[in-house]
Amino acid sequence: MGGDGYLPLFETKTAKGRIAYQLYAVSVFVGICFICAYRVSHLPPTTTTSTTQDGSRWAWIGLFIAELWFIFYWFITQFARWNPIYRHTFKDRLNQRYEKDWPGVDVFVCTADPTIEPPIMVANTVLSVMAYDYPPEKLSVYLSDDGGSELTFYALLEASRFAKHWLPFCKKFNVEPRSPAVYFSTDQSFVDDDDPLMAKQWSSIKNLYEDMRNRIERITKIGQIPADIRKEHKGFCEWDLVSSRHDHPVILQILIDGRETKGVEIEGQLPTLVYLSREKRPQYHHHFKAGAMNALIRVSSKISNGWIILTVDCDMYSNNSESVRDALCFFMDEKKGNEIAYVQYPQWFDNVTRNDLYGNSFEVIQKVELATMDANGGPLYIGSGCFHRRDTLCGLKYSEECRVEWKKQNHIKKEKQNATELQEICKIFASSTFEENTQWGNEMGVKYGFPGEDIVTGLSIQCRGWKSIYFNPEKKGFLGVAPTTLLQALIQQKRWSEANFQLLLSKYCPLIYGHGRIPLKLQMSFTPYMLWAPNCLPTLYYVIVPTLFFLRGIPLFPKISSLWVIPFAYVIIATNAYSLVEFLYCGGTLQGWWNDQRMWMFKRTTSYCFAFFETILRQLGFSKLGFVVTAKVADEEVHERYLREVMEFGTPSSPMFTIFTTLAMLNLFSFVWGLIRMVIDVQINVLEALALQLVLCGLIVLINLPVYQGLFFREDNGKMATSVAYKSIMLALLACSIVMY
Ligand SMILES: O=c1ccn([C@@H]2O[C@H](COP(=O)(O)OP(=O)(O)O[C@H]3O[C@H](CO)[C@@H](O)[C@H](O)[C@H]3O)[C@@H](O)[C@H]2O)c(=O)[nH]1
Numbered sequence: 001m002g003g004d005g006y007l008p009l010f011e012t013k014t015a016k017g018r019i020a021y022q023l024y025a026v027s028v029f030v031g032i033c034f035i036c037a038y039r040v041s042h043l044p045p046t047t048t049t050s051t052t053q054d055g056s057r058w059a060w061i062g063l064f065i066a067e068l069w070f071i072f073y074w075f076i077t078q079f080a081r082w083n084p085i086y087r088h089t090f091k092d093r094l095n096q097r098y099e100k101d102w103p104g105v106d107v108f109v110c111t112a113d114p115t116i117e118p119p120i121m122v123a124n125t126v127l128s129v130m131a132y133d134y135p136p137e138k139l140s141v142y143l144s145d146d147g148g149s150e151l152t153f154y155a156l157l158e159a160s161r162f163a164k165h166w167l168p169f170c171k172k173f174n175v176e177p178r179s180p181a182v183y184f185s186t187d188q189s190f191v192d193d194d195d196p197l198m199a200k201q202w203s204s205i206k207n208l209y210e211d212m213r214n215r216i217e218r219i220t221k222i223g224q225i226p227a228d229i230r231k232e233h234k235g236f237c238e239w240d241l242v243s244s245r246h247d248h249p250v251i252l253q254i255l256i257d258g259r260e261t262k263g264v265e266i267e268g269q270l271p272t273l274v275y276l277s278r279e280k281r282p283q284y285h286h287h288f289k290a291g292a293m294n295a296l297i298r299v300s301s302k303i304s305n306g307w308i309i310l311t312v313d314c315d316m317y318s319n320n321s322e323s324v325r326d327a328l329c330f331f332m333d334e335k336k337g338n339e340i341a342y343v344q345y346p347q348w349f350d351n352v353t354r355n356d357l358y359g360n361s362f363e364v365i366q367k368v369e370l371a372t373m374d375a376n377g378g379p380l381y382i383g384s385g386c387f388h389r390r391d392t393l394c395g396l397k398y399s400e401e402c403r404v405e406w407k408k409q410n411h412i413k414k415e416k417q418n419a420t421e422l423q424e425i426c427k428i429f430a431s432s433t434f435e436e437n438t439q440w441g442n443e444m445g446v447k448y449g450f451p452g453e454d455i456v457t458g459l460s461i462q463c464r465g466w467k468s469i470y471f472n473p474e475k476k477g478f479l480g481v482a483p484t485t486l487l488q489a490l491i492q493q494k495r496w497s498e499a500n501f502q503l504l505l506s507k508y509c510p511l512i513y514g515h516g517r518i519p520l521k522l523q524m525s526f527t528p529y530m531l532w533a534p535n536c537l538p539t540l541y542y543v544i545v546p547t548l549f550f551l552r553g554i555p556l557f558p559k560i561s562s563l564w565v566i567p568f569a570y571v572i573i574a575t576n577a578y579s580l581v582e583f584l585y586c587g588g589t590l591q592g593w594w595n596d597q598r599m600w601m602f603k604r605t606t607s608y609c610f611a612f613f614e615t616i617l618r619q620l621g622f623s624k625l626g627f628v629v630t631a632k633v634a635d636e637e638v639h640e641r642y643l644r645e646v647m648e649f650g651t652p653s654s655p656m657f658t659i660f661t662t663l664a665m666l667n668l669f670s671f672v673w674g675l676i677r678m679v680i681d682v683q684i685n686v687l688e689a690l691a692l693q694l695v696l697c698g699l700i701v702l703i704n705l706p707v708y709q710g711l712f713f714r715e716d717n718g719k720m721a722t723s724v725a726y727k728s729i730m731l732a733l734l735a736c737s738i739v740m741y
């Protein structure tokens with residue numbers, strides 16, 4: 001369009017109430033200055049008369065360094081909080097303008113393991129994206145199966161059959177959400193007498209779905225494909241050559257060839273559906289998800305070559321059938337669209353319980369921080385729920401010439417070959433040797449060598465001059481599965497913090513690599529995430545040292561009667577009150593906030609700690625990169641505890657558990673000892689000087705209540721393993737006795 005009549009396809013709004021936030025931030029800053037002044041002016045002298053004062057000077061300096069770190073950290077987080085913005089799209093304008101000229105869209109779904117990513121879940125995710133409200137001949141769905149499993153292939157085959165009923169049903173009755181599992185599990189009251197036709201179809205489709213689910217689940221349980229089913233599709237023959245999931249040739253099957261316009265029995269056309277399990281050989285590194293994505297990029301370029309690529313994890317079903325059109329409003333906006341490389345949706349989860357026991361939903365990061373990054377130049381690419389321009393994902397640099405003539409892009413590449421021929425031709429692109437001596441994984445495609453391939457890839461796209469968009473519509477675009485046990489949550493956090501910390505140490509460090517390539521405020525907004533892992537050191541210091549010195553009766557904070565208490569109290573109360581308000585505003589509960597604080601401490605003392613040291617070891621060449629895939633299922637009993645929001649400490653247990661349990665015990669001992677002292681020998685002066693340490697200790701005890709419960713008061717299988725209990729209690733006692741005597 002352009003010219004005077006130009007109506008944008010999206011608009012941007014700034015958040016309200018920012019002045020209040022900025023006033024708060026300034027007041028905290030003033031408080032911080034007073035704390036620093038106190039630390040400097042009250043430093044214990046080097047020589048002391050009393051022997052009990054030993055070490056207090058060093059402890060003081062250490063505490064000050066930890067506080068300086070927290071201050072610095074607080075300061076840089078302001079870059080991610082200061083001015084969030086929100087996007088709004090105008091789909092009706094888009095539909096009007098591009099009625100018949102839609103670009104091709106390829107959807108990549110990744111799965112890696114049929115045991116922890118159940119095939120029925122994968123099938124549902126695939127069905128939900130196949131059912132997008134988008135012309136089917138322009139839509140192609142690719143499943144990458146790094147598990148190389150015929151069980152997953154079988155589920156996809158079943159899904160391709162069920163799609164013939166499901167897609168027309170969705171479109172006819174405008175059904176939402178379009179994951180059949182979710183749709184049929186929600187309220188059924190809408191099927192009333194008003195629409196007898198729908199009611200009839202509803203039950204017949206539901207029966208079809210249930211039958212399919214039973215078949216898939218039964219075969220998944222058996223763990224292999226029965227002979228009669230094997231005969232149903234020639235694709236199963238491919239598994240004759242599979243020796244293991246780590247050693248097999250390319251398996252590529254075009255299950256639905258949407259390029260054809262005929263050939264579908266029921267109603268209308270279906271999108272193309274492709275199964276790919278790239279070649280795996282023990283002698284070649286496969287680069288985890290990044291490798292899978294690059295294979296998909298190449299294979300899809302030959303089959304459908306959609307202009308837009310949507311990447312989703314197998315557990316993230318589409319919750320909104322209009323997401324493709326929403327995303328296109330950004331790319332196809334005539335004025336601003338040409339500089340946009342990707343549109344990232346938040347990653348929401350549909351299995352988070354009311355009080356979010358494991359702090360999984362990241363409401364604040366997703367509602368405030370990523371929205372601020374959007375204002376600063378563009379959000380991170382976070383792996384799932386992201387629409388990319390194909391050419392930018394492949395390495396294109398931004399220039400004025402990159403402008404797309406959308407009306408010319410709508411023609412799907414039509415190869416002459418039929419599906420079977422095409423399958424054979426494309427196999428080469430997914431072979432394990434294809435990337436040798438190429439720029440794949442480096443200058444091209446998703447980057448290799450990082451636990452967080454997504455973040456680095458997004459950053460490098462931004463550094464090539466592109467902008468990105470964060471889009472968080474009211475009706476959520478994607479919903480995934482969050483970890484449901486404490487250990488899974490901590491392991492996932494370890495991978496994420498590792499990913500971010502490694503970015504800091506790599507040649508792609510945004511502060512250096514980004515210099516001159518992306519705005520300074522965007523460089524700065526990366527930093528809080530990159531410093532997650534190093535946060536473990538000051539946090540450990542803060543939960544250990546003041547407690548130990550409390551036991552020895554050495555004060556490290558101002559007396560309760562001194563005016564210096566005010567800045568400490570103000571900063572602690574103000575930042576916590578603010579974080580609570582922000583949390584509630586973002587939709588959380590009070591208990592949820594408290595749980596989040598607990599997870600914050602667990603993460604900082606365990607996941608981040610392991611990530612910190614492991615990244616350093618890897619940097620020095622002592623350890624190799626891995627990718628622990630998060631389990632999307634738990635056994636029934638564990639799941640039942642998750643629903644009741646009871647913490648899971650049971651087996652398998654981990655050194656991480658020993659660490660936070662030891663810290664909990666240590667603080668409990670000190671706290672009890674402090675109380676006893678208060679009662680039996682009323683040394684008012686001493687306690688007056690130690691009051692803040694007692695409060696700190698008390699808060700740590702309070703937040704750890706579920707840990708004590710798991711140690712001493714629970715009988716179920718989710719309680720703390722006895723070995724962990726013994727180890728932690730011994731360690732904590734040892735630490736106490738060392739400092740006391
Ligand atoms: O060798 C592998 C390992 C993983 N995956 C897939 O990668 C996805 C993400 O794995 P998951 O274990 O679910 O990790 P999460 O921590 O939940 O994922 C977050 O973090 C990842 C980066 O660490 C991003 O890639 C994801 O999009 C983001 O949701 C899943 O679909 C897996 O099937 C593969 O395809 N191949």
Ligand SMILES: [Mn+2]
Nearest residue numbers: 313315480630
């Ligand atoms: Mn996941």
